[in-house]
Amino acid sequence: MSGTEEKHWLVRAKTIRWLWRGGIVLLTLLVLADFFIHAHSSFKIDGSFGFYSWYGLITCVVMVLFAKALGILLKRKDTYYDND
Amino acid sequence: MTMTDLPPGLVLLFGAFLLPLVGKNIRSGLILILPLVTLGLVWNLPTGSFVISSMFDYELVFLRSDPLSRLFATVFSIMAFVGGLYALNQKSVMELVAAFVYAGSAIGAVLSGDLISLFIFWEIMAVASTMVLFSVGGKQSYSVSMRYFMIHMFGGSLLLVGILFYILDTGSTAFTAMQPNNIGTILILMGFLINAAAPPLSAWLSDSYSEASFSGTVFLSAFTTKTAVYVLIRGFPGSEILIYIGIFMIFYGIIYALLENDMRRILAYSIVNQVGFMVTGIGIGTEMALNGVAAHAFAHIVYKALLLMSAGSVLYMTGKRKCTDLGGLFQSMPITTLCGIVGALAISSFPWTSGFISKSMIGQSAADANLMIVWFFLLAASAGVFLHAGIKFPWFVFFQKDSGLRPPDPPWNMKLAMILFAGLCIGLGIWPEFLYALLPYPVTYEPYTVTHVVNILQLLMFSGFAFFIMLPLMRRTLTITLDFDWLYRRALPNLFRRMFSIIWKADNALRQAFLLRLNQSLDLLSRQHKGTSSLLSHTYPAGSMVMWVAVILAAYLFLSFIH
Numbered sequence: 001m002s003g004t005e006e007k008h009w010l011v012r013a014k015t016i017r018w019l020w021r022g023g024i025v026l027l028t029l030l031v032l033a034d035f036f037i038h039a040h041s042s043f044k045i046d047g048s049f050g051f052y053s054w055y056g057l058i059t060c061v062v063m064v065l066f067a068k069a070l071g072i073l074l075k076r077k078d079t080y081y082d083n084d
Numbered sequence: 085m086t087m088t089d090l091p092p093g094l095v096l097l098f099g100a101f102l103l104p105l106v107g108k109n110i111r112s113g114l115i116l117i118l119p120l121v122t123l124g125l126v127w128n129l130p131t132g133s134f135v136i137s138s139m140f141d142y143e144l145v146f147l148r149s150d151p152l153s154r155l156f157a158t159v160f161s162i163m164a165f166v167g168g169l170y171a172l173n174q175k176s177v178m179e180l181v182a183a184f185v186y187a188g189s190a191i192g193a194v195l196s197g198d199l200i201s202l203f204i205f206w207e208i209m210a211v212a213s214t215m216v217l218f219s220v221g222g223k224q225s226y227s228v229s230m231r232y233f234m235i236h237m238f239g240g241s242l243l244l245v246g247i248l249f250y251i252l253d254t255g256s257t258a259f260t261a262m263q264p265n266n267i268g269t270i271l272i273l274m275g276f277l278i279n280a281a282a283p284p285l286s287a288w289l290s291d292s293y294s295e296a297s298f299s300g301t302v303f304l305s306a307f308t309t310k311t312a313v314y315v316l317i318r319g320f321p322g323s324e325i326l327i328y329i330g331i332f333m334i335f336y337g338i339i340y341a342l343l344e345n346d347m348r349r350i351l352a353y354s355i356v357n358q359v360g361f362m363v364t365g366i367g368i369g370t371e372m373a374l375n376g377v378a379a380h381a382f383a384h385i386v387y388k389a390l391l392l393m394s395a396g397s398v399l400y401m402t403g404k405r406k407c408t409d410l411g412g413l414f415q416s417m418p419i420t421t422l423c424g425i426v427g428a429l430a431i432s433s434f435p436w437t438s439g440f441i442s443k444s445m446i447g448q449s450a451a452d453a454n455l456m457i458v459w460f461f462l463l464a465a466s467a468g469v470f471l472h473a474g475i476k477f478p479w480f481v482f483f484q485k486d487s488g489l490r491p492p493d494p495p496w497n498m499k500l501a502m503i504l505f506a507g508l509c510i511g512l513g514i515w516p517e518f519l520y521a522l523l524p525y526p527v528t529y530e531p532y533t534v535t536h537v538v539n540i541l542q543l544l545m546f547s548g549f550a551f552f553i554m555l556p557l558m559r560r561t562l563t564i565t566l567d568f569d570w571l572y573r574r575a576l577p578n579l580f581r582r583m584f585s586i587i588w589k590a591d592n593a594l595r596q597a598f599l600l601r602l603n604q605s606l607d608l609l610s611r612q613h614k615g616t617s618s619l620l621s622h623t624y625p626a627g628s629m630v631m632w633v634a635v636i637l638a639a640y641l642f643l644s645f646i647h
Contacts, residue, residue, distance in 0.1 A: 011412070027545055030538070030542045030545055030546075037538050037539075040535055042451035042459065046463075052539040052542035052543045052546075053542045053546045055543065057546040057550050059463075059467050060547045064550070064557055067338075067339045070339060071343045071563075071565065074566040078562050078563055078564045080566075
């Protein structure tokens with residue numbers, strides 16, 4: 001690929017900015033949708049406002065941070081087993 | 085001969101050996117026709133037990149046909165067909181033969197009605213899948229396939245000993261539901277769980293599946309773990325321990341996939357994750373849960389094969405496998421990208437895909453059984469699947485940065501195989517009733533309620549949001565993550581090496597000391613006899629000694645004759 005060639009439209013900075021904006025709008029709408037749907041809960045808290053949104057976000061952050069921490073202990077160069 | 089005289093798996097198992105005998109065109113034809121014949125046989129099976137023979141005093145039932153076994157045999161046949169279509173460009177005929185024997189024995193295993201014929205097919209699967217790995221060739225593939233083979237032989241031995249105990253205990257070889265409460269059934273459960281990639285021996289899966297060829301991995305991903313899921317549904321429904329094992333597998337898969345750089349190892353870890361959902365469901369054990377597990381196994385085989393086919397296409401076209409080397413491929417591989425995304429959405433149980441209509445049954449069954457903690461874990465795991473497979477895989481392979489690679493889409497047959505499975509992922513999602521009709525129990529579950537769809541979209545979209553805000557933390561590094569296999573690949577060999585080096589050192593020192601003493605005593609002797617020249621301490625060559633012994637023996641012989 002030569003440097004003068006224009007970037008694919010999907011990876012231009014402008015598109016990415018719009019994708020972020022669209023994403024934020026979508027997330028907001030999804031949270032607000034809780035006002036309109038009839039929540040049926042099995043364990044109380046899962047029927048509360050915005051539960052699925054914050055639960056998805058928080059658990060993912062926790063999983064990534066946990067993986068990071070575990071990585072400090074268990075990560076090795078990918079040539080680790082090469083001489084076995 | 086009627087339909088029920090021929091176990092359908094044998095068509096593939098024996099048909100496979102025709103493949104090396106014919107030319108390329110006929111071979112391609114056979115690869116496509118044999119699985120379809122098998123599928124036709126499976127669909128025409130009436131319910132019941134057939135092909136019964138006896139071994140010693142025990143009855144072997146090679147064909148037990150009921151909704152559960154037909155469901156698995158169906159998806160295995162479809163898998164063999166699409167996998168075969170995808171593998172038409174595979175140059176190694178050995179891999180194709182091994183893959184078809186493997187598929188045929190998996191179908192044989194799920195249709196087995198007793199423990200002995202199950203064990204026979206189980207072991208054929210182990211050997212055939214090892215050959216799929218081995219057919220890659222080279223030193224690396226040799227050691228990978230040997231490690232794989234050892235784990236499966238170990239699992240097979242546990243299973244065999246368990247079966248023998250079970251037969252001694254009950255006097256029956258019938259394969260029915262059992263409880264893990266005595267040595268026999270516990271060993272059987274352990275044997276099953278090893279093939280399901282349960283802890284602690286789960287590393288065999290990510291270790292081996294990432295080393296097979298572009299097409300070999302597609303076959304491997306489908307049969308071994310899902311046959312294990314089938315036998316667990318059949319043998320241990322409602323065994324509580326499976327809930328804990330399953331939950332562990334789910335999070336193990338997510339965490340390790342998050343740390344991984346090799347695209348096919350990411351997908352391999354996510355197999356453990358998905359099988360974890362199934363194992364948890366089997367532990368819950370209600371009709372709804374088992375329906376969910378069976379449906380999820382079906383859906384999983386299709387979308388996981390699809391994901392591995394898109395990864396395989398990337399490997400086939402670029403020869404590269406690490407996320408750090410890939411990126412930006414969407415520009416030149418649109419079909420592969422699109423199919424990969426469909427597979428990624430399906431594994432994340434996005435609404436209108438196959439994963440949505442199957443996995444939500446398992447979650448619902450946990451809620452119905454009032455298993456609150458399990459339910460919360462499953463929900464977090466659903467978010468985690470989107471994180472580690474749903475976004476991570478397509479993002480790092482097809483988008484991310486521009487790697488400068490511009491490979492075209494793969495050949496037509498590989499594209500067609502991917503499109504077929506992508507269509508199936510979406511088709512099952514839109515018309516779940518077709519899959520629901522095949523399940524072992526009647527289905528009353530309705531996946532598409534507005535609340536459920538919105539809730540899952542909230543969960544997944546916020547999981548995706550978490551991915552992109554934490555992107556700096558997800559940067560790929562040239563690393564692997566140590567697993568339990570470190571024990572048998574590094575710690576134990578090192579321990580033995582060290583132990584043997586100590587033993588050899590001690591042995592060496594002992595020999596030296598002995599030699600020293602010997603020399604000293606020889607010195608002493610020669611000094612006492614005033615040097616080595618005197619009669620008794622003369623050094624004679626061994627040859628002359630042998631000659632004198634021969635002379636003495638000859639004289640003895642002669643004397644004994646004249647006596």
